[in-house]
Amino acid sequence: MPSINSRVARATADLTELYRDLHAHPELSFAEHRTAAIVAQRAKSLGYEVTEGVGGTGVVARLANGPGPLVALRADMDALPVLEQTGLPYASLATDPDSGRPIMHACGHDMHVICLLGTLEALASARDQWSGTVLAVFQPGEEVGRGAQAMVDDGLFERFGTPEVVLAQHVLPIAVGTVATRPGAILSANDSLLITLHGRGGHSSRPEATVDPIVMAAATVMRLQTIVSREIATTDQAVITVGTLHAGTKENIIADEAQLGLSIRTYSPELRDKVLEAVRRIVRAEAEAAGADRAPTIETLTRLPVTVNDAAALDKTCVALRDALGVEQVLEMGAFPASEDVGILAEAAGAPLCFWFFGGADRAKVAAAQQQGTVDRDIPMNHSPYFAPLAEPTIDHGVTTFTAAALAWLGHQQNR
Missing domain, CATH: 3.30.70.360 (Alpha-Beta Plaits)
Structure with a gap:
């Protein structure tokens, strides 16, 4: 039986080009039409039941695989009105058709989309190893703080089922291969x-x-x-x-x-x-x-609202993350004064939330900047025009973490 790691590797093999494409074609909040269409087509090709237009431009992909819990996996899709200055060959040249403002994936939501798509592929190919239902939520409008509520108001859980847990991750310019999280209030x-x-x-x-x-x-x-x-x-x-x-x-x-x-x-x-x-x-x-x-x-x-991780649920998730990444790669962080609307999904579902950051920055550069005390200067943060996660191995890392977390909550498949 192929291991889940080999299935993750297979799932991520062709995602780098798609990531570069999404990065080069960012879309502002509630205008994620191209991104949503790509997500829907890809999820359908993997055998998921796909519904478009949830909460505006949101996409829901559902895969039932026998009895067991329903687990929600969320990724946001929207970009920011920022002029990209990364110098990448796939840097965004896009502008808002209404205002003419430049647009950039300056917060890594393109990476979130890619990692969830890779996770969906890994889970679809490993149906012999889990049981339950995967509910993938590709959310619009996070940057304006209205996307989660829009999907809830559009009957997200009434239409697709109430999850046992809501899992979400966010790329951050910490060393690739690491994860950082904390129980309780993690975001302001x-x-x-x-x-x-x-x-x-x-x-x-x-x-x-x-x-x-x-x-x-x-x-x-x-x-x-x-x-x-x-x-x-x-x-x-x-x-x-x-x-x-x-x-x-x-x-x-x-x-x-x-x-x-x-x-x-x-x-x-x-x-x-x-x-x-x-x-x-x-x-x-x-x-x-x-x-x-x-x-x-x-x-x-x-x-x-404050984004709050359920302590017991996070413990369960972190066991799986440590098994997948190594104990030393799962770090506990302090509360971070950024904000998210993913907690609205968990609150509406009456389900615990597990939210973590995964690294997207070059390990050597991060280590050098930490040693010199120049992290703020040398490692561009989210929302910076210079923010640029490494395509690889960040994609592989993000798919590995999301897949491991999902499998921690999905039931184990019985031999048939």
Whole structure:
């Protein structure tokens, strides 16, 4: 009987070119039409029952193989509005047809898709070794925090079954061959806000006749930095980032308004409420201090929960990962202040979540950067225009980890 490792190797043999193709053709959230079509065709060819258009552009692939648990495997598909600067021969030249913005797979979702496709092939070829049902969820819109909920709202679990566990992985620029995870809170909650400061515009030569929203915005940005440094205990974790600031059209015109885009990360409901209230207080106070005629507008764009790994379920999964990779390759990490919507799937299913990171960076480069203390400078992080996981052996590594985790939960096939 062929080993599962040999089946993984066979499954990954032809995936590198497909990975390069997906990387060169990224698509933004809820516009993943080409990616979804490729996923659907590939999964159908492997014998999966495939449903397209779930939650917009989501794809669900289901394979029943006798009695046993239903196990959900999730991969996200969308890219980001980033101009790629990796210099790769398969670097993205794509732009958004609506806005003209450049698009890049700067977070590795193309790698997630490829690794799940490889896992589906490995599992389909190893049906003599497991029993149950595989539910592969190729999710749109993770980068805007709405894709998981869209699939749930479209009847994901009512239509395809409720899983016993939700498994998901994410590539990270740690050494390829390693996995990093932790029980409990692994990723932060995220609140994305759009704040509009309403000024009173006019000619640049007469600022006294205006309420300058750019000055108001500058004061607000600086004051927001004091929330973490002066209002949050050192034992707590929070991040407040002003990621966008837009105002004005010409140097000799004082604008009517300025807009700030905020990303806020926290790990508990209490801290989340405290930080959000502090943001509202500061924004309103700076507008009043500036003499604004109107109160600022504060709009919530995204609200994501803390991503929480079930401890018992993660223990079970990590046993399989250690067996597949080696004990020393499965690392425990600290809480990471990025955010995900995969927890929405687990919560909606009433199932435990197991989420882990798998390495996609050159081991020697990571080791050298760690020794020199230059990781932040020399190892591009997700969302960077230079982010580029190694195609190989990352694909083989990602398929191995996902397959091992799935088999830990699927039933063992009885001799027939």
